[in-house]
Amino acid sequence: MAGQGGNCLIDNDWICGEYVRTRSHELVDATVQHIGITLASVGIGLLIAFPLALAARRWRGVAGPVLGLTTVLYTIPSLAMFSLLVPVFGLSAAVVVTGLVLYSLTILVRNILAGLAAVPEEAREAARGMGYGPVRLLFGVELPLALPAVMAGVRIATVSTVSLTTVGALTGYGGLGNLIYEGLHSIFKAQVLTASVLCVLLAVVADVLLLGLQRLLTPWTRKPRARRGAGGAGTALSARDERKEAVV
Amino acid sequence: MGVVSRTWTWLATGSHWSGPDGVWHRLAEHLQLTVVCLALSCAIALPLAIVLGHTGRGGALAVNLSNAGRAVPTFAVLVLLTLGPLGTYDSWPTVIALVLFAIPPLLTNAYVGMREVDRDVVEAARGMGMSGRQVIGRVELPLAMPLVMTGVRSAAVQVVATVSIAAMVGGGGLGRIITAGFRLTDTPQVVAGALLVAVLALVVEAVFVVLERWLGRRNRHPLNPKVAEST
Numbered sequence: 421m422a423g424q425g426g427n428c429l430i431d432n433d434w435i436c437g438e439y440v441r442t443r444s445h446e447l448v449d450a451t452v453q454h455i456g457i458t459l460a461s462v463g464i465g466l467l468i469a470f471p472l473a474l475a476a477r478r479w480r481g482v483a484g485p486v487l488g489l490t491t492v493l494y495t496i497p498s499l500a501m502f503s504l505l506v507p508v509f510g511l512s513a514a515v516v517v518t519g520l521v522l523y524s525l526t527i528l529v530r531n532i533l534a535g536l537a538a539v540p541e542e543a544r545e546a547a548r549g550m551g552y553g554p555v556r557l558l559f560g561v562e563l564p565l566a567l568p569a570v571m572a573g574v575r576i577a578t579v580s581t582v583s584l585t586t587v588g589a590l591t592g593y594g595g596l597g598n599l600i601y602e603g604l605h606s607i608f609k610a611q612v613l614t615a616s617v618l619c620v621l622l623a624v625v626a627d628v629l630l631l632g633l634q635r636l637l638t639p640w641t642r643k644p645r646a647r648r649g650a651g652g653a654g655t656a657l658s659a660r661d662e663r664k665e666a667v668v
Numbered sequence: 669m670g671v672v673s674r675t676w677t678w679l680a681t682g683s684h685w686s687g688p689d690g691v692w693h694r695l696a697e698h699l700q701l702t703v704v705c706l707a708l709s710c711a712i713a714l715p716l717a718i719v720l721g722h723t724g725r726g727g728a729l730a731v732n733l734s735n736a737g738r739a740v741p742t743f744a745v746l747v748l749l750t751l752g753p754l755g756t757y758d759s760w761p762t763v764i765a766l767v768l769f770a771i772p773p774l775l776t777n778a779y780v781g782m783r784e785v786d787r788d789v790v791e792a793a794r795g796m797g798m799s800g801r802q803v804i805g806r807v808e809l810p811l812a813m814p815l816v817m818t819g820v821r822s823a824a825v826q827v828v829a830t831v832s833i834a835a836m837v838g839g840g841g842l843g844r845i846i847t848a849g850f851r852l853t854d855t856p857q858v859v860a861g862a863l864l865v866a867v868l869a870l871v872v873e874a875v876f877v878v879l880e881r882w883l884g885r886r887n888r889h890p891l892n893p894k895v896a897e898s899t
Contacts, residue, residue, distance in 0.1 A: 580738050
């Protein structure tokens with residue numbers, strides 16, 4: 421059935437090797453766009469989330485509005501978010517990236533804050549006692565200890581971003597979502613299924629890669645699972661995150 | 669800015685609010701789909717979560733379901749279901765997709781809520797001679813209520829968002845105003861529709877926050893140690 425020459429294209433089968441063979445360049449282009457949009461969104465999101473989280477930690481007055489605003493942004497459905505950004509940027513990739521950055525902020529700011537809050541006070545005291553200034557304390561002690569929580573946030577943000585990018589098809593910049601949207605209008609089943617499967621695969625691969633990166637960056641959390649401090653904080657936080665379910 | 673005033677004009681035009689493509693009809697469709705699908709998914713997920721949480725089985729499934737749900741794009745599932753054999757039945761693809769995506773937050777939150785109930789309290793209830801059902805109904809469920817409600821709120825906001833995406837595959841609801849606006853390259857209509865969808869989502873969120881507070885206050889009982897502690 422599926423594998424015999426170009427028949428599956430004519431029969432409009434869901435699974436079609438011929439489609440993958442003949443349209444591989446389209447699939448590659450869409451996947452590259454998808455990865456690009458995801459990387460840009462999570463990257464810019466991290467760049468904005470760090471100063472926001474640091475400001476929210478430093479000044480109590482900033483924490484409320486920052487957390488409140490990011491929660492409100494997170495509640496706005498993706499279709500509405502992208503549409504509201506269209507008059508600002510026109511029909512461009514910037515619409516999708518900006519929308520996805522705004523979503524990722526909610527998860528990233530919260531996880532960075534939680535990670536920093538879970539740094540044991542003794543570690544801070546010890547670093548200060550060794551003569552660490554505030555900047556060295558942040559980058560040398562606090563951030564590494566907060567890393568498991570931060571990485572848990574990055575993983576959730578990345579997986580959600582990969583999945584939400586598809587809605588960007590509305591503006592023509594949805595990566596694999598474009599193929600799904602086209603496939604809907606031309607009733608091209610193989611294209612829809614292949615692009616959907618690739619999209620899920622992309623999310624899973626990104627998650628596994630980030631988990632590997634996290635293990636690599638935090639070798640001290642690997643062996644003794646029962647250790648307090650950073651390892652304990654990271655696992656506790658990711659468990660808590662399951663409850664704050666993504667709702668976009 | 670031109671877009672702001674033209675969006676305002678769009679919203680202020682009475683003809684945009686009436687008729688089958690009007691805001692009121694689209695809003696009614698949106699709310700109807702939301703209520704039906706939320707009720708359906710609660711009916712499926714909550715009993716399951718309560719049983720799993722009570723027995724302590726299937727925890728990995730209940731927790732990982734949320735992660736899996738996050739990786740699967742709603743839009744892709746909507747399109748797949750629309751092109752599938754069910755696609756010929758009007759709003760079925762939308763209903764199924766909505767229920768599928770509302771289940772993970774419901775299941776995970778309710779399960780975690782049930783598991784987080786202080787084991788000592790459950791043991792005490794058993795020691796008092798309560799049956800399994802009584803432990804669930806009188807002890808575990810009331811104590812798990814805040815998290816169950818968080819799950820219902822997440823699911824509700826999720827459903828409202830997914831209904832709007834369903835407009836991209838031809839479903840009803842306020843999202844249709846946006847997709848029609850894109851087709852007509854009518855930016856004010858796109859923005860007006862987006863505002864309506866955003867406001868609806870925020871209102872739904874706010875309603876559930878208020879509901880949670882109200883339930884929380886009602887649940888704060890002197891014999892309810894955990895809730896009393898956490899307040």
